[in-house]
Amino acid sequence: MVANLKLAPETAGDELKTANQRLEELRRVNAQLEEKVEQLTLASHYKAQFLASMSHELRTPLNSLLILARLLVDDPEKNLGPKQVKYAQTIHAAGTDLLALISDIVDLAKIESGTVVVDLESARVSELVDYVERTFRQVAQNRKLQFEIVTDEAVPATIRTDLKRLQQILKNLLSNAFKFTERGRVSLRIAPAASGWSPGHAGLEGAFGVLAFVIEDTGIGMPESQRDAILEAFRPGADGAHYRGTGLGLSICRQLTRLLGGEIRIESTAGTGSRFTLYVPLNPAAESRTRSATRASVPVAPSHANAAARPSAGLAGRKILIIDDDIRNVFALTGALEEHGIKVVDAENGKSGLDVLQRQPDIDAVLMDIMMPGLDGFDSIRLIRGLKQFRELPIIAVTARAMKGDREKCIEAGATDYLAKPVSVSHLLSLLKAWLGR
Numbered sequence: 001m002v003a004n005l006k007l008a009p010e011t012a013g014d015e016l017k018t019a020n021q022r023l024e025e026l027r028r029v030n031a032q033l034e035e036k037v038e039q040l041t042l043a044s045h046y047k048a049q050f051l052a053s054m055s056h057e058l059r060t061p062l063n064s065l066l067i068l069a070r071l072l073v074d075d076p077e078k079n080l081g082p083k084q085v086k087y088a089q090t091i092h093a094a095g096t097d098l099l100a101l102i103s104d105i106v107d108l109a110k111i112e113s114g115t116v117v118v119d120l121e122s123a124r125v126s127e128l129v130d131y132v133e134r135t136f137r138q139v140a141q142n143r144k145l146q147f148e149i150v151t152d153e154a155v156p157a158t159i160r161t162d163l164k165r166l167q168q169i170l171k172n173l174l175s176n177a178f179k180f181t182e183r184g185r186v187s188l189r190i191a192p193a194a195s196g197w198s199p200g201h202a203g204l205e206g207a208f209g210v211l212a213f214v215i216e217d218t219g220i221g222m223p224e225s226q227r228d229a230i231l232e233a234f235r236p237g238a239d240g241a242h243y244r245g246t247g248l249g250l251s252i253c254r255q256l257t258r259l260l261g262g263e264i265r266i267e268s269t270a271g272t273g274s275r276f277t278l279y280v281p282l283n284p285a286a287e288s289r290t291r292s293a294t295r296a297s298v299p300v301a302p303s304h305a306n307a308a309a310r311p312s313a314g315l316a317g318r319k320i321l322i323i324d325d326d327i328r329n330v331f332a333l334t335g336a337l338e339e340h341g342i343k344v345v346d347a348e349n350g351k352s353g354l355d356v357l358q359r360q361p362d363i364d365a366v367l368m369d370i371m372m373p374g375l376d377g378f379d380s381i382r383l384i385r386g387l388k389q390f391r392e393l394p395i396i397a398v399t400a401r402a403m404k405g406d407r408e409k410c411i412e413a414g415a416t417d418y419l420a421k422p423v424s425v426s427h428l429l430s431l432l433k434a435w436l437g438r
Contacts, residue, residue, distance in 0.1 A: 058102050059400035063421035064332035066095045070425065071332075076339055099422055104252060118259050120284060123163035125155055125190065131167050132174065132188060139178055145186055152191035159211060160283045161260060169253045170213060173264075173276050176250060177217040184218030184273070196265060197279045203261030209282035210262075218273040253278075260284060315433055316341030319362055323353035323380065324369035324398075329421075333367065333398075336425045342432075349373070350380025357390060364436055367428075370399035370410065378413040385414040394435040398423060 072080065072088035080088070129149055140147030170188070177186045193212035197204045204210055257264050261284040268274035320337060324330050325348050334344045345360065347353035349372050357363055366384070370377030377397060384390045397410035400421040407418040417431055 057400075059099070059421045060326055061328065062095055062099055062102075063400065063423055064326075064328035066092060066099070066422045067332035067336050067425060069095060071335055071339065074339075095422075118165065118284075119162045120160055121163070122158050123161055123166070124158050125151065126157070128163065128166065128170070129190070132170060135171060136174055136178065136186075140186065143178060143181075145178070145181060145184065148185065148187040150187070150189045152189070154192050155190050155211065156209075156282065159280075161280060165256050165260060166280065169256050169260075169278060170215075172250065172253045173213075173215045173278065177215050177219065177274070177276070181217040181219035181273070186215070186217045189214040189216070193279060196277060197263045198265075201263055203258075203281055203284065204263060204279055207261075207281035207283070210279055211282060213278040213280070215276045215278075216273065221268045221270045221272050221274050223270045224268075314437065315429065317343065318364045318432070318436060319343040319345065319360070320365050320367060320432070321353060321356055321360075321363045322346040322367045323348075323350060323372075323377075324367070325349055325372045326369070329369070333423070336428075340429060350375035350377065350383065353380060354383055357384065357393075361389070363393075365394040365396065365432060367396050367398045368415065370397055370406075378409065381410075381414040394432075396428075396431060396435070398428075 069088050069092035073085060073092055075085055075088075129151060132149060136147060174186065174188065190211065190213055193210045196212065197210075199205075254264055257278060257280070260280050262278060262280035265277045265279070266274065267277075320342055322330050322333055322344060324333075324346070327348075330346045334346065337344050345356060345363070347356050351374070353366070353368075357366070368377045368381060372380075375383075377399065381395055381397070384393065384395065394416045395414065397407075397415040397418045398421065399406070399410070399418075406420075410418045416435055419428060419431065
């Protein structure tokens with residue numbers, strides 16, 4: 001007789017209990033994920049606020065430092081000795097380096113947060129070459145280095161890209177080449193390319209065409225172990241004596257290159273120089289975002305053929321109102337403008353600025369700071385525009401707010417134009433001449 005073996009299967013109640021436990025576990029995990037997302041969103045918001053604040057707080061004192069140092073370097077009254085002028089040049093150069101570092105940090109944060117917008121448009125290759133020539137010819141002469149730019153005959157006259165971003169990439173790569181080259185040469189060669197990038201690269205494989213920008217130098221080079229590291233943020237290399245710096249510039253290059261649908265490849269040997277090859281598609285993929293509509297809504301200063309050569313021509317005797325709560329910036333801008341025969345009055349906030357405008361109707365233009373206590377620059381501009389007699393008055397927002405969208409906010413508030421601090425005096429003079437000459 002065979003014994004009946006009775007197994008104990010899960011009952012319906014046990015199955016229901018297990019399903020409920022699993023459902024509860026899923027709910028708990030989802031709640032944790034939602035909490036993490038909220039924390040990340042909040043952290044991103046705080047990071048953006050911090051970067052905007054840092055950019056403003058650092059750019060504001062840099063504005064007065066750079067303007068005043070430039071005035072000392074120019075020595076318009078010719079009362080400084082060669083040593084004092086050299087001191088001023090050193091101060092200006094150090095301030096410029098600090099500004100570049102601030103800009104790199106902000107740029108990297110923008111890229112990582114996904115707020116950098118690629119502005120695709122038709123760009124002339126000759127314009128890019130002229131930019132490189134203007135930027136680095138004097139650098140090469142000062143360092144006694146040969147500098148050559150070669151454009152292959154097969155390179156098309158125009159490409160579709162973000163010219164500003166492409167210029168930024170080339171500037172960083174060439175600056176790096178000059179930095180680590182003490183003797184010999186630095187060169188840039190532009191030519192079509194059919195290969196050389198990583199196999200299967202999404203933006204380059206199957207592209208309508210690819211352009212290669214090859215930057216070569218005879219500098220210190222680097223061992224193979226350093227090649228990947230130098231493209232990482234904050235990792236200039238293991239050898240601090242040779243690879244000093246933050247490493248931000250090259251990391252930004254790589255990130256921007258990705259946004260353009262391209263790639264950077266490195267070839268280098270310690271002691272014999274380096275070759276950086278930037279590959280970019282002639283016509284990036286359609287999914288790259290543009291901001292053509294935004295650009296079209298932002299007014300652009302009229303073009304004047306002689307503005308660059310004589311930016312202050314025709315400005316002598318003009319009267320400018322500076323509205324800024326930082327006396328250092330008022331002092332620096334006043335000194336720079338008065339050197340060109342411009343009359344300057346100032347106000348420490350928007351309310352007093354409006355009072356000055358109403359008392360002195362002969363004011364020709366306003367330089368408006370944005371970050372002011374009480375009535376800020378945005379509201380001050382709106383109040384001024386609300387008065388019929390000031391609706392056409394040129395108002396240039398001169399502000400340390402240099403984050404994404406700040407220019408657009410100024411224009412929407414009623415500003416005629418926008419300048420980020422630290423201010424280039426020649427650029428400011430050109431804008432004033434353009435708007436006052438309309």
